Amino acid sequence: MISDSPFTLSHDSKLDDLLQANKLWAQQMNHVHPSLFPEFNGKGQQPHTLFIGCSDSRYNETCLGVLPGEVFTWKTVANICSHKDLSFKATLEFAIRCLKVNKVVICGHTDCGGIKTCLTHQREPLRENKCEHLHEYLQDIDDLYHENKSSLKRYTDLTSQSKYLSQCNVARQFNRVMENETVQEAVQEGILAVYGLLYNVDSGLLEKVTSN
Numbered sequence: 093m094i095s096d097s098p099f100t101l102s103h104d105s106k107l108d109d110l111l112q113a114n115k116l117w118a119q120q121m122n123h124v125h126p127s128l129f130p131e132f133n134g135k136g137q138q139p140h141t142l143f144i145g146c147s148d149s150r151y152n153e154t155c156l157g158v159l160p161g162e163v164f165t166w167k168t169v170a171n172i173c174s175h176k177d178l179s180f181k182a183t184l185e186f187a188i189r190c191l192k193v194n195k196v197v198i199c200g201h202t203d204c205g206g207i208k209t210c211l212t213h214q215r216e217p218l219r220e221n222k223c224e225h226l227h228e229y230l231q232d233i234d235d236l237y238h239e240n241k242s243s244l245k246r247y248t249d250l251t252s253q254s255k256y257l258s259q260c261n262v263a264r265q266f267n268r269v270m271e272n273e274t275v276q277e278a279v280q281e282g283i284l285a286v287y288g289l290l291y292n293v294d295s296g297l298l299e300k301v302t303s304n
């Protein structure tokens with residue numbers, strides 16, 4: 093039996109619904125944390141962590157139990173970190189050099205759409221379905237899939253295969269983060285830790301994949 097939806101908004105929601113939901117949220121936040129907006133968020137930010145995750149709707153930095161103001165966030169499909177991506181490099185510079193975070197979390201997740209697309213050979217059709225940019229973008233995940241094809245044979249069902257590939261992807265993107273010049277400098281100075289984690293969408297729990 094599926095219980096009533098716990099969600100706030102839906103496809104039917106309009107602007108008024110969004111604004112009303114926001115008002116309620118702000119009231120609740122003020123009630124639970126009266127000093128958060130006026131005394132902390134309103135006076136600037138000093139985030140301790142940069143959270144890099146997939147754009148998936150089921151998780152974000154709040155899985156760490158944090159409040160607004162604690163974590164600087166960058167989310168992108170399948171949490172791909174590419175040296176060619178200006179957004180990736182700019183985010184690392186802003187977070188580490190300007191905001192002085194002392195932790196970078198690269199966090200993938202189970203049941204990742206980008207990973208399952210490559211795993212189930214659904215990437216090619218994207219080209220014919222007006223998703224040519226997504227097709228091109230997922231090249232990195234397709235490469236990851238082909239590189240790990242033999243190890244995947246150990247897993248018999250799609251759920252465990254996709255979880256394994258998500259773990260491989262965290263390790264792959266973790267290495268890219270570690271290769272970044274800004275990150276390398278901070279790590280050498282001893283002022284930055286980098287963690288590779290996996291979020292389980294069916295339990296809300298994180299598990300460690302790798303760290304520096």
Ligand SMILES: [Zn+2]
Pocket residue numbers: 146147148169170171201203204205206207
């Ligand atoms: Zn994903």
